[in-house]
Amino acid sequence: MRNEQRVVQRSALYSRLLALLAVLAAVAFVYTVVRENLPPRLTADWPWKLRLLDFQSATAAVIATVGAALARAQYARAVRPALGYTCRVLAGHAPGGALAWSCHAFNGAQDVAVVTAVGYQVRFTGEPEQPEPSSWSDRDEVVAACVARGLVDRQDLWIDLIGGGRPVPGQGTMFLAWFAERALADIETVLVRVRVVDRVGDVHERVLDLFRGVNRHPAAPDPHPFQLD
CATH class of the missing domain: 1.10.287 (Helix Hairpins)
Known part of the structure; x- marks a missing residue:
């Protein structure tokens, strides 16, 4: 992919x-x-x-x-945006302060980028892997698929609603989603396709694999990725 x-x-x-x-x-x-x-x-x-x-x-x-x-x-x-993402275990997102796998996208460039579209693809445990994403769903469709599997929205997971026109400032971040331990056990992977437009009108795309390197049994929060000590 x-x-x-x-x-x-x-x-x-x-x-x-x-x-x-x-x-x-x-x-x-x-x-x-x-x-x-x-x-x-x-x-x-x-x-x-x-x-x-x-x-x-x-x-x-x-x-x-x-x-x-x-x-x-x-x-x-x-002015080309530099799209990236980071995922790590954090406390305070899930109910009761439980640990959750939290994911953020960021724009590492100096200039602002504006979201034009966001697509999702979720694959649950036991489902066959596809070499390339064949179709993309919107946020509500993915949440509905998770609820149909028995997961509880805002308790086991939360996917942020990102609409077109949302700015991602230079050196800024954008929250994507968090997943508690029950969702981590039932979901195999989540792909997010982010499309943004830059100042000259070019549309850039990147597919983010939110479960790459996932910690499915978190025991403690992860350190900040830019923490020096």
Whole structure:
């Protein structure tokens, strides 16, 4: 299963349009160079009779459009979100202060990202493993499937409701879910597909495996991942 971050959609305005303009400028440049080197008898007839740009203007158009495309690519890299996640045993989430497997997503970049969609896939103990997720469910469907297995919402597990438009600030975190010991025994794995849009309109996706390295029988809270002592 692919779980690295990837771009699933580029902004049409800021990506495809610039690429199209660069291609048109390159075509005009090639046409102008060829036309300027033809003998006068050929430029008197079509299609070489048509004069699009002079050599200086064609060169300037290529430099401007290619430069704009490169600048856009560089800026897109600068504002690209860095999606990650962390899961560990924490106290205080489950009822009565019981220990729970708690999961958070984070944006390790400097710029804000905005959630466009979140999908879930849950596989219970004893169910066959799928090499690739075939379909994604929303939060309510996953909770209903867990309740149908006998788990109690807000007692054995809690999956946060994350709607489209939720910002994930740079260096910020976003709570995803927690699972108490009973849910940890009945659930084999939970996958979360997070899609966010950045400042230039590109949509990024990452699939988070919340039960990777799970502690199914927690005995004590885990230390903070960035704790030094």
